[in-house]
Amino acid sequence: MGASLKDVAALAGVSVKTVSNVVTGHTYVSPPTREKVERALAVLDYRPNLSARNLRKGRTGVIALALPELDAPYFAELTRFVIVAAAERGWTVMIEQTDGDPDREREVLDGVREQRVDGLVFSPITVGPEELAARTDTTALVLLGERVLDGPTHHVAIDNQRAARELTEHLLSLGHSRIAAIGRQDNPSANTAHLRLSGYREGLEAAGLAYDEALAPPTPAYRRADGARLMRQLLDLPQPPQAVFCFNDLLALGALRTALSSGLRVPEDVAVAGWDDIEDGRYSTPTLTTVSPDKEQIAHVAVGMLEAQINGTRPSRRAAEVREVAAGYRLVVRESTGPAEPTQA
Template structure:
């Protein structure tokens, strides 16, 4: 076949076989990554695939094998740094394992989340990794999704479904303890967001309170700063309002890196030095933590572990595992940079 006729239409399996000088069955074995193909033959066929730009027909593959090698990743939003980085880690690891990722955002919409559970992707993907916000444990358990699914985040943990998260409450306790070890005694929490529907804020506030009580410090409600939203501007307004009201604080535990960046901006505007006067601890350790001045100290979930654990669980389900949901706690660390002082020993 001449190159001109190939470029006019879809490259077929037969075109690759002709170019490589092998049978169509051999090309199919390479495409499906069958182990018994010799390295030399695999390299020869792959060279023809790359040269011709062959792409497998997913519909034909699904009809032949019942599999698409596609995974859906459903996130609340894709432009928030934490979710963007989780998507990257999952995408890279999925590709390494031979899967392609379809990323969709639910925009925190309850019907969009229900659609993910109600097998909107059934027949199109082999499995789903899903970070719900609106729908909870019982609703997911009742809907009983037919497509293999793994949940991320804190909102829903049904016994029938696999789930991956970090221990947010313990991480918040550890963050507060680090700040207390710096001899900070007036630690603000930024922020309690009006209308917040996420479980993560509740769990982080719980850990914040527990750590203070364990240290013999009565939590001050005035130090739980309220915000009208999740943007940097909302966080700046919350810090500025607290300073204007005369609320004294010498440290800030932020519910995410966006609010930590807001704290840095508001404190600079108020002429308060970080970390000499106020320590600031972020959460998520996203790209924001590395781009701030000074560089942001942060509670750092192991995003690679979250991605690999979720894919491990999902692959088990896709291969036929039907047991009770497995709940995995991914590790985290606290990375100290320029916004917290050295520990006082």
């Protein structure tokens, strides 16, 4: 058994309440007394019993993170940041994979496998405002991604439309006028794809270029194989594109492979850009230009919003108000479009 507060108090010659105040970070303990208590804590190697503390507060110390797919590098990297942010608060993270399945996503909203958690960070694919409004589970909830904008719950996302326009404008600034897009999805629930396509079209139209549907083929999934196949389709057009904007880095890596295996030079013959700034793109040949969402900020803001709900405090807002937070992003220019920024590779 580890040392208790009582053991520490006896060694330091103070009350149990004083030890508790030191452990919980209260400021009204004199420096000499704090020093005695901290010395006793170190000697006895005291470890707080977080489970007991959480039970006293009616909490579990566990939050859930529900994502569409764990093997997608973007979500894997985001998960790491969520775990770090949760650990800073002494929380454990339980991971759920939904596969974007409507039934699984509704189950998550209704309660994660009937397990008790203090909060849920959720990146939905199919769930919309109606399902959220009908939700009866009172667990603290924060949404990620673009599926539900201006919905009835807290939400963290980047401005996909603006970022897509910026990337399109970057390709235009390099002298490309025939720019393709891999990632179009016609499913009404595919908000991310719709927003990125909209930004792409805005960039073209601002430059006086018409949107050509042949240059934006439907993309059923966002895997490397899809990018490779659709790049082949684009290169077989009577007038192939000069540049290709892929809606994620996996698509871009597949497209890059097809271009290079076809004997094309990248970016001299065709430029390729992606989205997500996954680690693979920093080490591909050539390195990949991409939109880089601030994954660390997204994770920390989301976990912080959960904490505010769990603690019932929002310093600058009424408890009933919903927060919509726009996270940061940046365009990282690398070798696949050129000219590269050497410090970004």
